[in-house]
Amino acid sequence: MKCKHCDMEYGAGSHFCQSCGRMTAEGEMGLAMSEFAAAMKHLAKEATRMGKVSLQNVEPELKTAIQRVSRAGSKMAVAAKPAGQKAIIATAKAMKLAAHAAEKVAKELNKAARSQ
Numbered sequence: 001m002k003c004k005h006c007d008m009e010y011g012a013g014s015h016f017c018q019s020c021g022r023m024t025a026e027g028e029m030g031l032a033m034s035e036f037a038a039a040m041k042h043l044a045k046e047a048t049r050m051g052k053v054s055l056q057n058v059e060p061e062l063k064t065a066i067q068r069v070s071r072a073g074s075k076m077a078v079a080a081k082p083a084g085q086k087a088i089i090a091t092a093k094a095m096k097l098a099a100h101a102a103e104k105v106a107k108e109l110n111k112a113a114r115s116q
């Protein structure tokens with residue numbers, strides 16, 4: 001993998017560049033994924049309180065997480081060598097699918113909460 005800031009090679013799985021110390025595309029992906037996980041946790045928490053609290057406040061958070069995941073995914077695909085590119089693109093695609101599924105769930109829950 002090549003650092004997008006200084007163009008130096010860094011070891012696969014490194015979240016920070018050993019040369020310039022800035023966050024790598026993989027680091028950004030990791031961050032986006034933990035944000036996504038946090039949004040999912042929030043969604044689950046809100047879902048358990050359904051009927052009392054509207055789920056509308058979860059959707060913007062989820063959307064931000066989805067955008068970050070897909071942006072980080074494209075950055076990773078660019079940074080990766082051709083050999084690793086297929087796996088990264090597949091991962092990014094799976095994350096996108098998961099994010100869209102989560103968005104659908106959030107919308108459905110919102111609808112259910114509103115109709116109560």
Ligand SMILES: [Zn+2]
Pocket residue numbers: 003004005006007008017018019020021022
């Ligand atoms: Zn660097």
